[in-house]
Amino acid sequence: MAQLLKGCWCRTMGMNYDVSLIRNDFPILHQQVYGKPLVYLDNAATTQKPQIVIDAIGSYYEHDNANVHRGVHALSERATAAYEASREKLRVLLNAVSSKEIVFTRGTTESINLVASSWGGANVHAGDEVLITEMEHHSDIVPWQMLCERTGATLKVLPINDDGELCMDRLDSLLSERTKLVGVVHLSNALGTINPIHEIIDRAHAAGAKVLVDGAQALAHLQVDVQALDVDFYVTSAHKMYGPTGVGMLYAKEALLEAMPPYQGGGDMIAMVTFERSEYNALPYKFEAGTPNISGVIGFGAAIDYLNSTGVKHIAAHEQKLLAYATEQANAFNGLRQIGTAKEKATVLSFTIEGVHPHDLGTILDREGVAIRAGHHCAMPVMQHFRVPATARASFAAYNTVDEVDALFVALKKAQELFA
Amino acid sequence: MFDLRDLYLQVIVDHNKSPRNYGKLDPCDHEAEGFNPLCGDQLHVYLNVNADDIIEDVKFEGQGCAISTASASLMTQVLKGKSRAEFQKLFDAFHDMATSDISTSPDDEVLGKLTVLAGVREFPSRIKCATLCWHTLKSAIEDSRDVVKTE
Numbered sequence: 369m370a371q372l373l374k375g376c377w378c379r380t381m382g383m384n385y386d387v388s389l390i391r392n393d394f395p396i397l398h399q400q401v402y403g404k405p406l407v408y409l410d411n412a413a414t415t416q417k418p419q420i421v422i423d424a425i426g427s428y429y430e431h432d433n434a435n436v437h438r439g440v441h442a443l444s445e446r447a448t449a450a451y452e453a454s455r456e457k458l459r460v461l462l463n464a465v466s467s468k469e470i471v472f473t474r475g476t477t478e479s480i481n482l483v484a485s486s487w488g489g490a491n492v493h494a495g496d497e498v499l500i501t502e503m504e505h506h507s508d509i510v511p512w513q514m515l516c517e518r519t520g521a522t523l524k525v526l527p528i529n530d531d532g533e534l535c536m537d538r539l540d541s542l543l544s545e546r547t548k549l550v551g552v553v554h555l556s557n558a559l560g561t562i563n564p565i566h567e568i569i570d571r572a573h574a575a576g577a578k579v580l581v582d583g584a585q586a587l588a589h590l591q592v593d594v595q596a597l598d599v600d601f602y603v604t605s606a607h608k609m610y611g612p613t614g615v616g617m618l619y620a621k622e623a624l625l626e627a628m629p630p631y632q633g634g635g636d637m638i639a640m641v642t643f644e645r646s647e648y649n650a651l652p653y654k655f656e657a658g659t660p661n662i663s664g665v666i667g668f669g670a671a672i673d674y675l676n677s678t679g680v681k682h683i684a685a686h687e688q689k690l691l692a693y694a695t696e697q698a699n700a701f702n703g704l705r706q707i708g709t710a711k712e713k714a715t716v717l718s719f720t721i722e723g724v725h726p727h728d729l730g731t732i733l734d735r736e737g738v739a740i741r742a743g744h745h746c747a748m749p750v751m752q753h754f755r756v757p758a759t760a761r762a763s764f765a766a767y768n769t770v771d772e773v774d775a776l777f778v779a780l781k782k783a784q785e786l787f788a
Numbered sequence: 789m790f791d792l793r794d795l796y797l798q799v800i801v802d803h804n805k806s807p808r809n810y811g812k813l814d815p816c817d818h819e820a821e822g823f824n825p826l827c828g829d830q831l832h833v834y835l836n837v838n839a840d841d842i843i844e845d846v847k848f849e850g851q852g853c854a855i856s857t858a859s860a861s862l863m864t865q866v867l868k869g870k871s872r873a874e875f876q877k878l879f880d881a882f883h884d885m886a887t888s889d890i891s892t893s894p895d896d897e898v899l900g901k902l903t904v905l906a907g908v909r910e911f912p913s914r915i916k917c918a919t920l921c922w923h924t925l926k927s928a929i930e931d932s933r934d935v936v937k938t939e
Contacts, residue, residue, distance in 0.1 A: 731911060742827065744827075787805075
């Protein structure tokens with residue numbers, strides 16, 4: 369590890385961010401698609417995985433595979449230690465008070481469902497309100513809709529403006545003593561907007577509401593300190609921060625988790641079971657029923673090592689340069705309309721091109737080796753706001769280059785010509 | 789290698805730019821709505837079938853990609869004047885063409901100009917774009933009242 373840290377530190381210090389060295393860490397990038405070099409610009413959907421993450425998962429299955437928290441044998445002890453080490457890495461990354469506040473889940477979606485079901489079920493009643501924003505991903509809309517349907521509470525929505533920024537001047541009028549929870553995305557997958565979550569948390573707390581921040585996109589691009597933010601719930605997925613799919617995390621303040629009923633029942637989440645009653649396990653295990661995604665959690669830990677050794681700050685600075693360059697190109701591109709022009713933005717260039725449907729753009733770009741996302745990005749209300757059925761979206765990560773931005777725009781030009 | 793121009797033939801580009809039989813049919817005796825949740829395509833078809841079971845008129849409206857718009861446009865052109873039985877034959881032949889192996893030649897005799905859409909076979913994620921209008925029309929003509937979803 370010391371070796372790795374040293375190596376990574378040298379290549380990402382300040383201005384000397386060497387993207388070719390970063391690219392060497394990602395074996396998947398070195399391939400051709402339809403005879404063209406792969407240009408992977410679909411990072412907001414999922415990022416690629418560095419070799420150390422792939423190796424961590426492989427090594428676990430080759431050497432340490434065993435169930436966690438129950439075996440007395442060497443393999444189980446090693447698997448448990450590696451699993452719990454990832455929890456500690458997340459605690460440090462987020463600056464949580466205790467690793468008891470880190471619950472492993474299947475991903476952001478499950479984390480939000482856990483909070484809506486467990487905390488929401490106990491704390492949200494008929495007549496109460498849940499406030500979300502117009503730019504939420506479906507995973508931060510539907511669980512709250514389901515909760516409101518179950519309880520008779522009302523779902524309120526903080527609107528966005530035409531730049532894709534939250535209408536913060538409307539926040540206070542939407543908050544009241546009835547507001548039990550505010551759900552807000554940290555970094556919008558559809559627009560790239562970075563929301564002022566600190567301010568939202570402060571104002572929500574002043575109204576007596578708890579706050580859940582959807583950090584699915586955020587941790588690969590932004591530094592997060594849950595204590596400084598005083599956030600109640602922070603959720604994310606490993607696969608959008610160079611980790612594996614199928615694993616994610618819920619951070620919640622210990623007192624909240626302590627008071628919340630379990631989400632699922634089963635093994636590992638109990639201390640004692642009889643047919644009359646069961647006693648639940650201590651935090652965080654109360655919320656981790658069943659054999660977890662052990663290799664995924666270990667891969668998640670390796671992804672955090674990778675982020676730390678490369679430096680989120682350096683990655684973010686690199687991505688900002690790419691985004692600024694891409695935005696400049698987009699502004700000069702005839703017939704291109706950007707969707708999402710917030711002052712505070714990261715990683716995402718979302719757009720439409722006159723006369724070419726995003727879905728066709730996706731197919732045409734694919735044949736040029738350029739992978740982008742075309743669709744509603746699981747944020748249909750955002751599409752409705754901008755009156756478009758879908759957008760094309762390029763999203764940047766640590767390993768993308770200026771040449772790849774050029775390749776994107778060359779391919780877009782081709783698409784436009786094909787439809788001329 | 790399969791070229792993009794094999795998918796985006798000039799005919800398809802033209803039908804996308806100026807779709808035929810676009811708009812609402814009022815009055816109409818059959819209609820249905822179709823969605824492709826994956827890409828947000830949305831389509832509404834209207835048709836009138838006379839006492840002899842002949843499709844007298846058919847129109848569509850909605851928003852979608854070039855493949856889905858061109859497919860709907862071509863479909864409406866081909867179906868005018870056809871019987872229900874002929875529709876079913878076309879539906880089956882179109883479905884076979886869109887989902888068959890690239891080495892299989894489409895049934896020219898039944899499909900006629902609809903064979904311009906044979907290229908979608910090489911683009912698995914786009915097959916649903918081409919077939920959405922056909923499934924929607926089937927729902928309309930059968931009055932099944934189901935909203936068609938491609939997922």
